Amino acid sequence: MRNTLALILAAGFASPALAASGPFVSLGNTDFVVLISFIVFIGVLFYFKVPGMIGGALDNRATGIQSELDEARTLREEAQTLLASYERKQQEVQTQADAIVAAAGEDAKLAAEQAKVELEASIARRLAAAQDQIASAEASAVKEVRDQAITIAIAAANEVIAKQMTATEANKLIDAAIDEVNTKLH
Known part of the structure; x- marks a missing residue:
């Protein structure tokens, strides 16, 4: 509080009020009246404890900001946990998809081999039928x-x-x- 008052007085003495002509301490000097009014205003502010209220409001605001930061940090941790969970699930799904594709490839190979065997058998039957027809002819x-x-x-x-x-x-x-x-x- 002393520092604030000292700062106000220093500002008052360093102001153009010192440059005014005539006696400084006079109610006819507007600079002196403004200085007195300012000091009274600051005194009223200190009397009603406005700096304490402003400090309290700032402290409340800082507490609110801190709680919002804590909540944001908690939400961020939850989001990271959720992201890791989704990444694991995505990897599991990718593994399952790879297994399905591999199984489908194997099934396709088996089906192709079976179709080849059936085609060869069909060709052999047709060849035998043709030979029978030739023999009959x-x-x-x-x-x-x-x-x-x-x-x-x-x-x-x-x-x-x-x-x-x-x-x-x-x-x-x-x-x-x-x-x-x-x-x-x-």
């Missing part, structure tokens, strides 16, 4: 050739037999055939 062609050859051979034999056979030989063959049928039927 060959057998049919051979049978046709044989049937044709038999037909031609019979026709040729008929001509040869017809040219070489006489009526008596033909009658003998007919009688032999009738006898053979009788023995087989009876």
Whole structure:
């Protein structure tokens, strides 16, 4: 308080009031009246303990700021904890996603191998069916050739037999055939 009063007096003496002409301590000198009014005003402020109230208000404000800082620090720590938790969860999810992708890759490989085996089996079945068709076509062609050859051979034999056979030989063959049928039927 003494320092404040000393500061006020020093400000008052260093003011242009000293530069005023005439006697300083006079109610006609406005500088002196302003100085006296200022000192009275400061005295009233100290009488009503305004500096203490201002100090109290500042202390209350400092306490409020400190509590806000503490709350902000607590919130920051909670946010860091929450962030760490989310980072752990994100890493776990990433690990699970990597495992799913790896499993899907393995499944795709197995499916590709199985499809390859099935394709090879299908090709083998179709090849076997084609070979069966070829064998059947060959057998049919051979049978046709044989049937044709038999037909031609019979026709040729008929001509040869017809040219070489006489009526008596033909009658003998007919009688032999009738006898053979009788023995087989009876």
